[in-house]
Amino acid sequence: MLGRGISRKLAAALATTALTTTLFCAAAAQAEEITVLLPSFGADATTRQLLEGFTKESGIEVNLQTMSWDDIRPKIVTSMVAGTAPADAIEFDWSWIGQFGAAKWFTPLDDKFDAALIKDMPTASVFTYEGKLYGVPYANDFRVNSVNMALLKKAGITEAPKTPDDILKDAKILKDKKVVDYPVSIPLAAAEGTSTAWYFLTRMYGGELFDKDWKPLFTAKDSAGYKALEWIAQGLHDGLINPAMTGLTDMQVTASFAGGNAAIDLAGHPYDLATYNDPQKSKVVGQVTYSLAAADPAKPMTIALPEAMGIPVNSKHKDAAVKFIKWWSEHQPEIYTAVSVLPTRTSALEGLAKDGKLQGGAEIAKYSAYTQAIFSQGTPAWYSEFSGAVSATINQVAKGQITVDAAVKQIADRAQSAQQQ
Amino acid sequence: MSEALSLRLSEALTPAKIGKGVLIALVLLWSLGPIYWALNSSLMQPVDLTAVPPHAFPPAPTLKTYSGLLGLQGAADNATGASIWPHFRAATINSLVTAVAGTLGTIVVAALGGYAFARLRFPGRNIVFGLVVATLAVPGYTVIIPLYRLMIKLGLVDTYLGLTLIYMSAFLPLALWLMRSFFLSLPKSLEEAAQIDGASRLYTLFRIVLPLAMPGLIATAIVTFLSVWQQFSVPLVFSPTYATKPLTVMIPELASRHDLNFGLINAAGILAILPPFVVVVFLNRFLVQGLTAGAGK
Numbered sequence: 229m230l231g232r233g234i235s236r237k238l239a240a241a242l243a244t245t246a247l248t249t250t251l252f253c254a255a256a257a258q259a260e261e262i263t264v265l266l267p268s269f270g271a272d273a274t275t276r277q278l279l280e281g282f283t284k285e286s287g288i289e290v291n292l293q294t295m296s297w298d299d300i301r302p303k304i305v306t307s308m309v310a311g312t313a314p315a316d317a318i319e320f321d322w323s324w325i326g327q328f329g330a331a332k333w334f335t336p337l338d339d340k341f342d343a344a345l346i347k348d349m350p351t352a353s354v355f356t357y358e359g360k361l362y363g364v365p366y367a368n369d370f371r372v373n374s375v376n377m378a379l380l381k382k383a384g385i386t387e388a389p390k391t392p393d394d395i396l397k398d399a400k401i402l403k404d405k406k407v408v409d410y411p412v413s414i415p416l417a418a419a420e421g422t423s424t425a426w427y428f429l430t431r432m433y434g435g436e437l438f439d440k441d442w443k444p445l446f447t448a449k450d451s452a453g454y455k456a457l458e459w460i461a462q463g464l465h466d467g468l469i470n471p472a473m474t475g476l477t478d479m480q481v482t483a484s485f486a487g488g489n490a491a492i493d494l495a496g497h498p499y500d501l502a503t504y505n506d507p508q509k510s511k512v513v514g515q516v517t518y519s520l521a522a523a524d525p526a527k528p529m530t531i532a533l534p535e536a537m538g539i540p541v542n543s544k545h546k547d548a549a550v551k552f553i554k555w556w557s558e559h560q561p562e563i564y565t566a567v568s569v570l571p572t573r574t575s576a577l578e579g580l581a582k583d584g585k586l587q588g589g590a591e592i593a594k595y596s597a598y599t600q601a602i603f604s605q606g607t608p609a610w611y612s613e614f615s616g617a618v619s620a621t622i623n624q625v626a627k628g629q630i631t632v633d634a635a636v637k638q639i640a641d642r643a644q645s646a647q648q649q
Numbered sequence: 650m651s652e653a654l655s656l657r658l659s660e661a662l663t664p665a666k667i668g669k670g671v672l673i674a675l676v677l678l679w680s681l682g683p684i685y686w687a688l689n690s691s692l693m694q695p696v697d698l699t700a701v702p703p704h705a706f707p708p709a710p711t712l713k714t715y716s717g718l719l720g721l722q723g724a725a726d727n728a729t730g731a732s733i734w735p736h737f738r739a740a741t742i743n744s745l746v747t748a749v750a751g752t753l754g755t756i757v758v759a760a761l762g763g764y765a766f767a768r769l770r771f772p773g774r775n776i777v778f779g780l781v782v783a784t785l786a787v788p789g790y791t792v793i794i795p796l797y798r799l800m801i802k803l804g805l806v807d808t809y810l811g812l813t814l815i816y817m818s819a820f821l822p823l824a825l826w827l828m829r830s831f832f833l834s835l836p837k838s839l840e841e842a843a844q845i846d847g848a849s850r851l852y853t854l855f856r857i858v859l860p861l862a863m864p865g866l867i868a869t870a871i872v873t874f875l876s877v878w879q880q881f882s883v884p885l886v887f888s889p890t891y892a893t894k895p896l897t898v899m900i901p902e903l904a905s906r907h908d909l910n911f912g913l914i915n916a917a918g919i920l921a922i923l924p925p926f927v928v929v930v931f932l933n934r935f936l937v938q939g940l941t942a943g944a945g946k
Contacts, residue, residue, distance in 0.1 A: 296901035479904070
């Protein structure tokens with residue numbers, strides 16, 4: 229009797245334990261959580277509200293971690309070198325693909341997303357390394373010229389300049405007619421935005437930076453890269469570009485342009501109109517339009533600078549992270565409306581433009597089709613060193629410390645030494 | 650002007666004194682100029698921030714950025730108008746908690762350790778002290794990756810305890826050095842008298858030496874507090890969420906990729922200056938006294 233009683237009690241205890249464990253596990257499974265590391269959009273509270281929509285659909289909680297753009301890479305590198313995933317879905321800039329791809333820090337995503345979805349994202353190829361896709365673009369970015377048509381009209385100019393030479397020509401008219409002291413703005417601080425502006429100008433002149441063997445193509449006087457740098461030096465020499473630009477990054481140039489301090493912002497962003505048309509922040513409301521210029525106006529081109537989300541190889545929630553990235557990709561129009569992250573899907577851009585919800589929509593939809601990767605061979609692992617050399621050298625040229633000839637040689641030497649390392 | 654007054658003026662305005670005055674003015678301009686500019690920018694309307702030439706005074710002063718940061722009105726989130734007060738409050742609390750905890754932990758160990766290095770005789774005392782102080786020369790970023798691995802293993806990433814331990818290990822060498830110097834500057838005779846009267850070593854330390862060493866302790870605490878308050882690279886890696894993220898990491902996030910709200914960033918910077926400013930203003934006399942003690946040794 230006693231033994232049977234003990235057996236019953238034991239069985240009851242085991243059943244209770246099993247039931248509790250099952251319920252606990254079920255609860256734990258329901259409460260799966262992923263961490264997502266993204267740069268701040270300046271609207272974190274709204275972003276968090278948006279992500280509740282994903283949690284409702286999938287049952288997966290999102291722990292959103294945001295950082296300033298400049299600080300996010302050191303955080304990722306530190307974590308990955310330490311062998312730990314900084315988050316399950318993380319920011320992946322176009323310029324990191326060479327370094328991160330070579331380090332094999334990220335999970336290949338080719339078989340995890342529908343081919344149709346990736347095909348709808350023209351910049352997805354930027355995140356391919358050795359034939360494998362490591363990031364799904366979520367934030368579109370490319371370069372355009374922002375043109376203050378009200379100022380141009382004051383000088384009797386009726387249309388936005390179509391070639392790099394036109395820009396300098398129009399700027400001279402604007403200066404001579406005293407419409408504005410320094411008609412052209414361009415970032416010239418020793419920072420990434422300056423390098424990007426040079427790449428953009430190089431494309432305006434219809435050229436590439438390197439050949440297929442990574443030999444510099446910008447050292448000859450008739451090369452696009454050389455002409456681009458000469459264009460900057462000429463603009464400064466003629467007083468068309470404010471020398472104070474040597475201390476400004478691209479975002480600071482945007483803020484300055486919003487103050488009506490220039491007529492043409494070279495290498496602006498496709499989301500700047502939101503700032504320019506905000507009366508709280510801008511003195512040029514309703515005056516600015518986007519345009520592209522090219523040495524051959526029949527072949528306008530711009531550079532793609534998208535941002536993607538990737539999944540670290542040591543993430544413990546890869547499937548949930550894939551679901552999250554898919555959800556973001558499918559909800560790009562709503563996300564743009566809420567927090568101004570420009571869609572990477574062509575269909576999303578076209579839909580927003582059609583509905584009149586995209587500032588400068590017609591131009592953005594048109595110009596996004598002209599985007600090309602900065603490096604047609606793929607971003608190299610030594611990109612960050614090259615980019616640092618480019619911005620520092622252009623800053624030196626802008627300050628009159630070295631000539632254009634010396635500058636292109638310096639950039640080429642640094643590129644080659646970076647490759648050898 | 651009377652002859653006596655002009656004589657007094659010419660005596661007062663010697664070239665040396667004028668030079669000294671100019672130098673002081675330059676130093677003040679150098680130190681306070683950026684703070685003034687941040688305050689000026691924080692009080693401007695966004696549209697006035699980009700004027701050329703820039704405004705030396707706000708043409709239409711506004712407290713909007715401050716009221717947004719402090720939750721007095723909901724409109725400060727750059728893109729949407731959602732309040733950023735919850736994040737600013739959390740980051741302020743985190744900065745205060747980690748700075749106070751790091752400071753307390755550091756001065757407790759530094760007081761005991763500094764006394765041991767100053768007064769106790771044990772084999773290798775000077776070598777051990779030299780090694781501890783030598784760690785001051787090790788750049789923090791060289792140990793950040795192994796430290797991160799360790800903290801992950803211990804489950805201490807994004808915890809107050811983890812950050813406090815890191816700050817203690819980082820700032821203890823300097824604190825030990827300061828406290829040892831201060832203890833060495835105190836006369837031994839008081840401690841010897843207490844020991845002759847039968848006081849134990851610990852009793853002597855806590856009841857006689859530490860009260861005398863209060864200026865040194867406060868100076869060390871101020872230096873440690875200020876060092877922890879301005880930490881950036883450590884919380885950048887070890888404080889991924891608002892559970893521990895301090896102001897130094899939170900404020901740069903106000904500059905998003907699409908928008909640079911100078912006014913909001915400067916207002917947050919001005920508010921972030923206040924706690925260390927208050928600490929230094931009220932405890933300044935201890936700082937000078939404590940840091941100069943033992944200077945002649």
